[in-house]
Amino acid sequence: MGLSDSITQRLYYTDSYLKDFRASVVERAPDGRLYLDRTAFYPASGGQPGDRGSIAGVPVLEVIDEGERIAHVTGAPVGDAEVACRIDWTRRFDHMQQHTGQHLLSAVVVELYGAQTVGFHLGAASSTIDVAAGTLSEEQIKEAERRANEIACEDRPVSVSFEDTGQAPGLRRPNEREGTLRIVTIEGLDRRACGGTHVRATGEIGPILIRKLDRAHGNLRLEFLCGLRAVGRARADYDALSEIARTLSVALDDAPGQAAAQAQLLETAEKARRKLALELAAMRGRELYQAAAPNAAGLRCHLERIGKGTLDEELRALAGGFAAGARACFLAVVEEPPSVLLAVSKDAGLNAGDLVKQAVAALGGRGGGSAQMAQGGVPSRAALEQLAAELTGAAGRPPSADSL
Numbered sequence: 451m452g453l454s455d456s457i458t459q460r461l462y463y464t465d466s467y468l469k470d471f472r473a474s475v476v477e478r479a480p481d482g483r484l485y486l487d488r489t490a491f492y493p494a495s496g497g498q499p500g501d502r503g504s505i506a507g508v509p510v511l512e513v514i515d516e517g518e519r520i521a522h523v524t525g526a527p528v529g530d531a532e533v534a535c536r537i538d539w540t541r542r543f544d545h546m547q548q549h550t551g552q553h554l555l556s557a558v559v560v561e562l563y564g565a566q567t568v569g570f571h572l573g574a575a576s577s578t579i580d581v582a583a584g585t586l587s588e589e590q591i592k593e594a595e596r597r598a599n600e601i602a603c604e605d606r607p608v609s610v611s612f613e614d615t616g617q618a619p620g621l622r623r624p625n626e627r628e629g630t631l632r633i634v635t636i637e638g639l640d641r642r643a644c645g646g647t648h649v650r651a652t653g654e655i656g657p658i659l660i661r662k663l664d665r666a667h668g669n670l671r672l673e674f675l676c677g678l679r680a681v682g683r684a685r686a687d688y689d690a691l692s693e694i695a696r697t698l699s700v701a702l703d704d705a706p707g708q709a710a711a712q713a714q715l716l717e718t719a720e721k722a723r724r725k726l727a728l729e730l731a732a733m734r735g736r737e738l739y740q741a742a743a744p745n746a747a748g749l750r751c752h753l754e755r756i757g758k759g760t761l762d763e764e765l766r767a768l769a770g771g772f773a774a775g776a777r778a779c780f781l782a783v784v785e786e787p788p789s790v791l792l793a794v795s796k797d798a799g800l801n802a803g804d805l806v807k808q809a810v811a812a813l814g815g816r817g818g819g820s821a822q823m824a825q826g827g828v829p830s831r832a833a834l835e836q837l838a839a840e841l842t843g844a845a846g847r848p849p850s851a852d853s854l
Contacts (some may be wrong), residue, residue, distance in 0.1 A: 501537055505534075505535050548572050563590060577674055732768070751780070
């Protein structure tokens with residue numbers, strides 16, 4: 451057997467707690483990948499990220515599963531034939547807690563609701579499982595979390611065995627692989643074929659916290675944290691809630707209700723503010739109309755230039771207030787994004803929708819609206835100036851049958 455065909459002995463299969471080991475370098479690939487005769491470094495697989503650590507004191511940046519071999523990507527070349535290796539234990543144990551917690555939580559969801567896990571992802575801050583369930587209520591999620599923590603507190607043994615595919619009964623999910631399977635068992639609860647790293651007993655998982663429930667690809671996605679992650683997240687949540695309570699000057703337990711009441715008051719105040727803002731804009735529009743003198747076409751016109759903004763409700767109210775007068779034409783030009791709003795009175799002899807639609811189409815834009823108010827956008831500032839000139843010119847021409 452050549453070096454390129456050598457099989458890497460996976461030490462983590464039988465001992466997830468192995469932190470330090472020695473190995474022989476069997477190959478150094480031209481792209482910098484390093485191959486050992488044996489390794490405790492777990493490669494990214496099955497939703498679990500790969501390990502980090504060092505080989506001969508050189509940082510391990512990535513661990514890649516290549517079938518029968520495992521490649522190690524290091525931060526610098528490793529020249530030694532025999533190397534001392536060290537696993538980043540903090541990272542490894544965190545992943546062991548999260549992955550075993552996933553097995554436990556998935557088994558509980560099956561036990562309680564018959565919903566199988568169809569996906570798993572172990573992230574840097576939290577983990578998720580996708581379960582094949584139409585819906586789960588908030589109370590059902592709480593019950594699953596409570597049950598999972600009960601089993602964690604029971605400190606049930608978590609064991610690893612190697613069994614032939616045809617002689618591995620009671621698996622939570624059928625496995626189509628042939629040959630020998632690595633089975634991870636939580637005593638009295640779950641048996642699952644899995645190549646990941648796991649703790650020795652459920653007590654080492656620590657607390658299990660379910661934080662979020664979303665829909666994903668037709669399934670339900672549960673976001674969860676285990677162990678020190680759960681403790682850290684619970685502390686952060688508590689600190690955030692405490693700060694909210696201090697801001698509202700209420701007891702911690704009263705903060706949600708007080709926050710809801712404040713939100714309702716804010717919503718009511720915002721509605722009143724928007725109403726007053728629209729009334730004020732309409733009033734300003736009427737004032738602008740009174741200050742405008744009729745042009746040669748007999749129209750009172752106003753051009754409003756805005757550097758950056760949107761054609762929002764207040765601008766439309768301003769335009770509507772102006773166009774409420776007799777023989778009126780209001781044009782707003784927004785430079786960024788390049789757009790216009792045209793409003794005309796019913797007796798202006800102009801159709802705002804037709805004017806805007808035709809003018810913006812000729813300049814590569816889109817727009818339209820009603821006979822009294824329309825808006826549109828164009829691709830550039832240069833096109834915007836052409837559009838403004840066209841619409842201003844239309845307002846300055848005496849009305850004809852074609853403009854009606």
